[in-house]
Amino acid sequence: xxxxxxxxxxxxxxxxxxxxxxxxxxxxxxxxLIGRRRSxxxxxxxxxxxAGHLELGESYEECAAREVKEExxxxxxxxxxxxxxxxxxxxxxxxxxxxxxxxxxxxxxPQNIEPDKCEGWEWYDLNNLPEPMFEPLREMLQGGFDPxxxxxxxxx
Ligand SMILES: Nc1nc2c([nH]c(=O)n2[C@H]2C[C@H](O)[C@@H](COP(=O)(O)OP(=O)(O)OP(=O)(O)O)O2)c(=O)[nH]1
Numbered sequence: 001x002x003x004x005x006x007x008x009x010x011x012x013x014x015x016x017x018x019x020x021x022x023x024x025x026x027x028x029x030x031x032x033l034i035g036r037r038r039s040x041x042x043x044x045x046x047x048x049x050x051a052g053h054l055e056l057g058e059s060y061e062e063c064a065a066r067e068v069k070e071e072x073x074x075x076x077x078x079x080x081x082x083x084x085x086x087x088x089x090x091x092x093x094x095x096x097x098x099x100x101x102x103x104x105x106x107x108x109x110p111q112n113i114e115p116d117k118c119e120g121w122e123w124y125d126l127n128n129l130p131e132p133m134f135e136p137l138r139e140m141l142q143g144g145f146d147p148x149x150x151x152x153x154x155x156x
Contacts, residue, residue, distance in 0.1 A: 016086070016093035021051035021137070022064045023100045023147035024076060030148060031123035033072065033110060034130060041117055042092070048134035050121075051096070064099045072121050073111040076101035080152035083145065087136045098140075100147055 024033040036047045052067030054060070061079040068076050079101040087094040110121035124130060126141065126148075133141075 014093075016095040017053055018095045019051055019053040020060055020064045020067065020097050020099050021049040022068055022076070022079075023049060023082070023098065024068065024072075024074065025100060025102050025148065026123050027102060027106055029123070029125075031125050032147060033074075033121050034124045035071075035112075035121040036119040036130070037134075038117055038119065042090070043134040046132050046134040047130045048137055049098075060097050060099065064101060068101070071114055071118065073113050074108055075104040077104045078102045081154075082147065082150050082152060083140075084153075085136070085140070089136055094136075096136075098145075098147070100150070100152065 026033070032049070034047050034049060037043055037045065039045055050068045050071045052063065052070070054063045055066075058066070060081055064079050065076055068074055079099060081097055082100050083098045085094075085096050085098065087096055112118055112120045122130075126146075129138075129141070
């Protein structure tokens with residue numbers, strides 16, 4: 001499984017990566033923001049959501065806002081938790097919580113802030129998603145998960 005870390009005593013432990021992935025809703029046309037990752041990164045060359053890993057002391061909402069800002073330049077609001085998932089992918093264990101958020105300013109356009117990691121961001125209709133999608137995300141959406149109507153869960 002994924003990362004290997006040393007405990008204080010020196011023994012080695014394996015731990016899942018803990019992160020969030022964010023469905024940013026564009027109110028006007030019910031589209032979500034998706035980008036294609038570059039080849040050197042997890043889920044290479046696949047399309048996926050803005051996402052990233054929790055930093056020490058950070059809440060899920062803070063992590064979502066920070067990662068979205070770092071990757072797209074967008075400010076988001078109404079950040080909600082939708083679905084915590086354990087994903088076993090490509091010999092990794094990812095503990096990823098899917099989040100939903102709205103644009104703070106509906107007129108703000110996404111920028112490709114990290115062009116080394118992502119080819120760019122576009123709004124896509126849920127019924128017309130680009131391929132290849134990040135497999136666990138595609139499975140979730142094809143399984144009927146709807147980021148627009150899924151009820152939010154309480155704080156974790
Ligand atoms: N990019 C992306 N990652 C996703 C999605 N769904 C999902 O479970 N993940 C997982 C894969 C990653 O292990 C994890 C975090 O995303 P990431 O790989 O983009 O993280 P990052 O490089 O920006 O992280 P960081 O080290 O800068 O915090 O989320 C998704 O739709 N898009």
